[in-house]
Each structure stands twice: as C-alpha cells, then as structure tokens.
Amino acid sequence: MRLIIDKSGPFTHAPVSVQRIMATVILALVPATLFNIGLFGWPALFLFVVTVGSCVAVEAACLMLAKRPVKPVLTDNSAILTGWLYAMSLPPWAPWWTGTLGAVFAIALAKHVFGGLGQNVFNPAMVARVALLVSFPVQMTLFVAPHPIFGAGSPGFVESLAITFGPGATDAVSAASALGYVKNELARGIPVADTLKQLSREALDPGLRHLPDLMDLAIGFKAGSLGETSALLVLLGGLFILARGIISWHIPVAVLGSLFLFGTVFHAIDPTRYAPGYFHILSGAAILGAFFIATDYVTSPVSKSGQLVFGAGIGALTWLIRTYAGYPEGMAFAVLLMNALAPIIDQHFKPRAFGRTRKGDPLPIAKGEP
C-alpha cells in the first residue's frame, strides 16, 4: 500500500467550516428579522429579499468576471450574510434600488476589488450603507412608523409593491428614527430629556402606547431600520453566537461599554444637551453593530487586546458622531474608521508569546521555588 504524502499533520480536523459559521450568524439574525418584517409589513419583506438576492447575484457576477469558480465561493454564505446585514441597516420602506445599488457597493467595490473574501479592509455592508447614505440622504433616512404586516391601516401586498418598486411613495408616512428625532428636536431647542419623554409615542401606532419608553426602545415598536428597532431580539441573537463561540465578548463589550461610558459621563455633565448612556445603547443599530457588524472577522483585529482597543474606538467614535456630526447614526462611520485602523492595531497589539516578554525578548529565568 502506497500513500501520497502531500502535507504535514495534523491528520484530523475540527468539524468546522466557513459556511457553517456564516450560517450560524444568519440564524442568529432570523428572529429579529422576522419580527421586524412583521412590524413593517410587505415593503420590508420585498426590500429584504431584493437586497440579499442582489448581493448573491453581484457576488456570482464578480466571480464570473474574475473567471473564478462560482459555486464553492457562493456557497460560503458570506454574500448572503453581507446582504442580510446591509438590509437590516436600510429603512424598511426604502425603494428597491437602495438594496441593489448597495449590493454593488458592498460586494463588487468593498469586497471583490480588494480581492474577495478575507482581503477586504472595510466592512462591505457598512461601505454600502455609508455610500448610499451620503449619496441619497433622503431615501436613506426616511423611516416609517411601524405598520404591522396584517395590521389595519398597513399597506396591502399590491400597495406594498408600489412602495418598494414604485417611484418614492413613502413621504406621507415618514417618521424620524429615535436618534434622528432627538437630534431634530435638539436643533429646534427642545432639551434632550424632554424629547426622550415623549419619544416613540410620537411615532407609535396608537394601540401600542401603553408600553413604557425604555421598553419601546428595547423591544422595537418604533421607527427605524430593520436592525435597529428590536434591540432585544438582536441582543438575543448576539448572545447566541457568543455562546456558540463564533464571536468572543471582547468587541461587543468594548463597543457598548465605551458608548455607554461616554453617554453616561456627558449626560451627567449636562442632561439637557446629552442623551443618557442607556439611550445610546438601546437606540440606533448599537447592539446590531456591536455584536454583528464590528465583530466581522475580516475587518477586525485578530488578537483579544486588539479587539478591545478596536471596540472601544468604535464606541467612542459612534458617540462623537452621533453627538456632534451631521448624521444621527454614527455606528457605520465609526466602524469604517476603525476598520482602517485594524491592520495597525494588529501590528501593535499581539498576544505575548510563550516564554517571552511583551517586547519579545526571552523571559529571564526566575530563580527560586519552582
């Protein structure tokens, strides 16, 4: 019996795969996604399907153009996940082309131009979101109040087709997302605290008004993108992938911790100007960003210390942008900025090698009790 020897060991392998990792992350997103599609009705479903489908199609097209085998890459589920995350960052009643155009940005420009899976510097879903936000600020910030899928007053199937695929029909029903609302009100001279008190009631379906503010934010009966309106379900999904060992706690805890810290400290200094820490964490896509977007493997540091620095940076930048810059939702920008720094962080925050000091010199021999 002769055997080929083409590699050294090990000759056993953990039952893991890229496909399986991606699929597990997608699974973790399913509850929040279903809830939100239910909350925002048919248009949300149409947009979601168009976005994910576009990402897969663009991925296939890019592979064909590059003359690379399509099937093994397409089945790694990464394009689906990118599309999914991007879809969750869109206003649910945005027109279909925001999904398709975003797919081109995410998959073709942010991913394949850099060399495909594993090579990209920037988080593809966030590249798409920011590109679209900057180019089409109106469509990308036109949030609607919840319109449960079979609720009274919600658009029916055909009507919904018109919303998603027709020429911009959403003006009448627009409502600001919580963050945008606070910002607008502040601009009008209304203190943050007062805005917070009535927040979400403004945007709510009358029947749901008995819920307290904080719970609204957490559970998600409020205007916003698919991923930002149900912090609790997103958090559950995040804890699921944490428990499955797909992500570690470092990035989410660092992101949310620093965001909370900045919010709390400044709120204590001047509650009329700054929103409290819990508000920052429960609103916008903070939880989605912390668990699902900042933790994107390819664009985050590989070492635990590096991940803490990276996450803390995202939290801090998110707070800065939300508080001072023109865009109420700062997470996407913050993630992209820290993505750019990730390679440098990787260079400087390595684990300490066995038998060496942090600087890399051999440890001195400790004399005494072994």
Next chain:
Amino acid sequence: MKLFPIRGGIHPAYRKQATAEKAIVALLPLPARLYLPLQQHMGAAAEALVQPGDRVKKGQLLGRGVGPVSAAVHAPTSGRIAQVAELTAPHPSGLPQLTIVLEPDGQDEWAELAPPIADPFAADPKAIKERVAQAGIVGMGGATFPSSVKLDLGTRLKLEILLLNGAECEPYLTCDDRVMREHPSEVIDGARIMAHALGAPRIVIAIERNKPQALDAMRLAASAFPAIEVVDVPVQYPMGSERHLTQAITGQETPARKLTADLGVVVHNVATARAVHHAVRFGRPLLSRVVTVSGGAVKEPKNVEAPLGTPVADLIDFCGGLSETPKRLVSGGPMMGQPLPSSEVPVVKGTSGILALTTAEANERPTQPCIRCGTCVTICPCGLVPVEMAAHIRKDDLDGAAAWGVMDCVSCGSCSYICPSYIPLVHYFNYAKGRITAQDRERRKQDEVKRLAEARAARLEKQAQAKREAAARKAQAESPAP
C-alpha cells in the same frame, strides 16, 4: 497539588475508546523479517557492528551510538542478519536509510546481558546513565531524544523535579495509559532511578484526567514513596508538550530558547521510565515497545507490544487487517504524528501509534481563503499569531514570519486543526522553520568565511604594515640626523 493554567489549546475528538480497554498483547508470531534503521533517534545515526550472514542473539548490540548524541540499536530477537542496506525509513520523506534486516530464527535466544545494577539508589548516577545509554533508550513519547543525554542535565544544572509525562494528550493513543495501568510499579521504579540519576529530589507524575484507572494504579504504586506525587491534569491539548506541562505543574514559563531544565524540571515519558527500569534492574536493552494500532480503517484496534523493526503491515495484519484503504497512515498521534508513505516501513523506538485513518476521520477539505476569524490566535498555546505568520510565508517573506515568531512554534497542530478555512498552517510553519534554519546555517557559514577572510586580510595588512615600518625605520636610520 496546586495546578496552573496553560493558555489556549483545543479539545479534539479523542477517540481513545477503541483501544483504551484493550490490554497490551504481544505480537505473535514474530514477523518474518525485522527492519532496524540505524537512526531511530534524534542525533547521529548508529554505526553497524554486524555483517550480512552474522548470527545474532536477542539483546545483542547491532549498532553502536556515535558521538555525544546518538543511541545504540540491538537485536529484538535471535536470528540471522539478512542485509545491511539503504531501505525506506518510517519518515514522511520516504528517503532510504541504512537499515539492518534481521531474520528471526524463532528461538528467541538471549545474548548475555549486562548484569543488573543491584542497588541503583546507591549506585553512582554515572553508572545509571551509562546503562541507559548502553540500552539504547530514547524518549518514547515520540521525541526520541537519547535519554542518557537528558539524564545528564543534572551535572550542569540544579534540578528540582523529575516530571513524568503521562498526559498522553494525542487523540487515539492509549499505549501510555495501558502501560501505567498494567505496569505501574515498573514505571514508578524507573522514575525513581531516573530521579536518582538526575539528582532531582521530587518526582511529579502528570496524567490527564481522562485516564482515571491509570491515575488510580499509579497512585497506588506510588503510595509508598513520599517523594512522588501523582497529579491529574486537565484534559487540554497540548498538555503533553514539555513546556506546557512544566507550566501546568510549576506555573513557570520556560524562557524562549531555554530548556525546562533551566527551571529545574526535566520531563521524561512514562514508557521511557519503564524501559529504564528494565535496563537497570535486568540489564535488558530496549527491544520492543507498546504501539497503539487504531483508526477507523483498522478492523480490530489493539495495543501491541511489538518488537522494534516490525513492519507496519505485519502489525496491521495482527490487528485483523484493514477494512478499507485508509486516507492517511500515521505514525504517532494524529496531531503531531508523521504521515507514512507506505505500510512497509518498520516500527521504531518513537512509534507510539500506528493509525489508519479513514477519509471521515481525517476530515480534509479544500482550503478556503483565510477569513481572519482569529481562532488560531486565540488557541495557539505559544501565544503566536498563526494567521500573520502564514500570510508572510505565503508571500515568501521568511524574515517577516520570523519576526512574528514562527521559530517559537512547537508544531502542535492546534491552529491547523481548528481553522475553519482548512488552511494547512503547520505545513507552512514547518516549511518556514526548515528554510530559516538552513538559511541561518548558511549565514553562519558565510560569516565564518568572511571572518576568516577578514582575519587573513588583517594579518596580511599587519605584515605589510610591519614591512613598511621596518623600511621606514631603516630609511630613517640611514639618513643622517639633522
């Protein structure tokens, strides 16, 4: 005893149940031919002392160790030397190696052996080291470093602990487990003799918790000796790595480029201790070893006490043969073992296991791009960043890989095992380590040549200078003083 945590590591599927309850059985009948490579150890190959046609007896010296790091080779049974020739060695390279071929005569007739050392604890440590060297004993956990050389560390360093390695953290392997269960007193006696030779006052025997019977047996056998502690260590691959086991027991990290002995700890394998017992108490050289024959393609997995030189094919036949063509044939454990090019190679001193692994067990898949998941970084027990090292090696940037610490890699295989993209990381690292070592050797050689050339130039220059000065002095002497 207080244990200390070790960083990283993995929990592979252990698959030990196939042989854990199989008592050690002797290989019978003897194979038609035994193949004894003259190099079954780290260091210089032994030198053959026999010719084809010679009649030899069991235990007779066939090959003598050469130089300071080498090991003797003996006849595992009586018979006739059929051949001394270059034959395929049990090594992935498949390169031939000088091998003595012995045809057993079936008599199993002993040669005259060295006399037992009556009271080893009163004997000069030197005498014990000599006996271990004569017996051709090497590290039987797989490292195959000549044991006598390792026992000599006590002359240079002050040692505190003999750490007996019974972790057996590799999947499938149960040979050490069985040796500890079935021959605990022999292991303990060997350990005590080794500790005496080393001048180490304490003995710690470390066994992973998944071997409760071995722990019980060893504890019972050790109970009479207060200097011995039997410790159950967590099940965590690579607990059996010398440096990591030392850290688990003492809490100390062995500094880079140093030995555990620099911390006062010398690690030996349990099977080695048993071999030392045989050598010292009975004058018996190392003639056989326990091999775990397992893997999904083997019909009746077993723990076999096999004479050294037994062809792997004979061993597999003894275990009922193969149920299918294996995907991989491995000598040792699946994590750090060597792939075998064929079943014609022999069992050698370091062969702890012969594994015929099915496609499902090997679970090899096409490599996908690295997704930078960082798992390899999290689990590397040496605190390295495999993903960066591999990226540099792929760009043929060996200096970059070295700067990321590739030379500190112990090739434990954890990173390759866990990589979701099935990147053969260890394969890259072994390649890089080989290249860098060769480059260093080359560089040192060049430096030496340069140094010699410079020294010569300096010498010539000095001579010329002396000549010039002499001429100048002469000229000065000749010219009249002002």
